[in-house]
Amino acid sequence: MGFDGQIYYLGRNDNQVKIRGVRIDLSEIESNALKIDGVRQAKCIVSDKKLLLYYTASEPIPDIRHALSKNIPANRMPSAIIYLDDMPLLPSGKIDKSALKKLPVPPNDYVPPKTDMEVLLCNEIVKQLKSEGVKIDKISITENIFDAGVDSLSIISIVLNLNKIGIPVSFQDFYQSPTVRELATKNFKLKPMEYLQYGGHNTVVLCFPYAGGHPHSFSLLTKGISNADVVGVNYDYFDRDTSVEEISKFFVNLVKDYENIQIVGVCIGSAFALETTYQLEALGKKVEHLTLIGSLPMKFPKIFGYIINPWQLLTPSMLNAALSRLSGKKVVLSGKFIEQFKVDTQRFFSYMDRRKKGNIYAPVRLIFADGDKFTKGYKKKYTRWNRYTGGSLQVIECHSDSHFFVEEIPLNLL
Known part of the structure; x- marks a missing residue:
């Protein structure tokens, strides 16, 4: 709208x-x-x-x-x-x-892994794809992993499994080096954010992903936005007790000197995007626009005054089932992702309850997918954002059956 x-x-x-x-x-x-x-x-x-x-x-x-x-x-x-x-x-x-x-399709030449790192990466990728129902027994070290069936949700599991055994591979590594041969030569290091695009521009697009998400949920932006630095946030870098306000302050200091600032938040990332906008405007900085994707303020259940986060109550299998329904594909996530997911959702619930209301000057764009089960009824419920923004809301609808539809949004909307 x-x-x-x-x-x-x-x-x-x-x-x-x-x-x-x-x-x-x-x-x-x-x-x-x-x-x-x-x-x-x-x-x-x-x-x-x-x-x-x-x-x-x-x-x-x-x-x-x-x-x-x-x-x-x-x-x-x-x-x-x-x-x-x-x-x-x-x-x-x-x-x-x-x-x-x-017409016959020329077969891709299979190049087997040689180094220990190549073997490890191949095994992790094949194991994850098999868990998703992909018929695959091996992957060439020269094959693009996305051609093999890997997507952004697959990468979450692969990254977390590798991190668990002491290899700090990041989501950016997979997008920058989409073959095992290239990945195996990377120098892995965890960062608070990733510059998805950098050129010393006057404009910055700061992107906060969904719970447990990763900076490269927004990698497509680098193909649709020119003359702007694009920054993706990595929640996993911060201690679990770090609040939305504290994390937002970190990124306010990162982007405040840009002439033009645009903020994007997906799902729970909307809380970080909102708070970052509040803090920037409190410093007298202008935010060109705030874009919130696939997100609605919720009614927060409480017991004895304490917020109950329903996501915290789910077992790993229940959480995977819920995320599978929301994504439209089988999701198999465990360990560190589930822990981070629950931390991020708790941050969202706690922050939105603390904030209560607010006013911002930046124009607000709300992007919803018509088939997203998580924001069902958004045509009426979107007005809940008024109490947090105090301004006019522009509602944009695109087509997708998934809650994780960032990569499907037409580039001209971001």
Whole structure:
């Protein structure tokens, strides 16, 4: 809903598909491929649940995958990019997609792990994918892990399992180095945030993820935002007793000297985004806009004056079942993630109860997914945000059946 009282609905695009839990616009991949020097035609299709890009040129382009990756994030890259002398055409002159699907796909060469780190990484990735129902026995150290079926939720489990055995791999590492060979050479170190994009710009986009989430939930922003530094927050860096106010203050000090500041919060991240905006405005800093995604203020149950966090009451299996329903895919998370998830949800509940109400000057955008079970009824409930913002609210609706739909939001909305 905009300031004019209208709800803006972004309908489904016929050229969109869902691969590895991510909604992908095939035309976006095609248009970026056509920008590469030498490419005459490009057609992206889905075959056997894999994304394939066919292209024609005067001769094969050896570095076409590298060139395409400059504008397409790793989890949206085609599994294979295939050169053709000519595209099969229909009598109408359009490219024949059915004929493309019948063409044989060149097999990826399997390169086995050699070092101890490569073996460990391969084993963890395969183990996680098997737990999600993916039929896989091995992964090449040169294969893009996203092509193998890894998505942002898979990475959470893999990272936490590796952290548990003393390897401080981060979510950013997987997105920056999406093959086992590249990952195995990284120097791992846990940080309070990740610069998803940095260029010394005057504008910063500060992003707070969902509970237990990671900075690279927002990696797609780097493909849709230019001339801005993009920062993703890592809650796991902070002690569990650190409050929303204290964590927000840390990031206020990080971004306060930027000329233009934009704040984004997903689910429980909305509490951090809200508090950061309060603190910045208290310093006289202007926030261009505050964007809250998939989040609604709740009624907080209490016993003898103490808040009851329902997430704290769930066993690991119950929590995985709940997250599976919210995500639309099987979720198998354990150990450190579950602990961090409960810490983050408790921070949200406690903060929102403490805050009660507030006023901000920044325009507020609320983004909801029409099929998100967690925010069901948002068309009426969104006004709950008025008590915390005191200003006009713009409601934007996009299509997704998942609560974890950040990667599916059209880039022009962020």
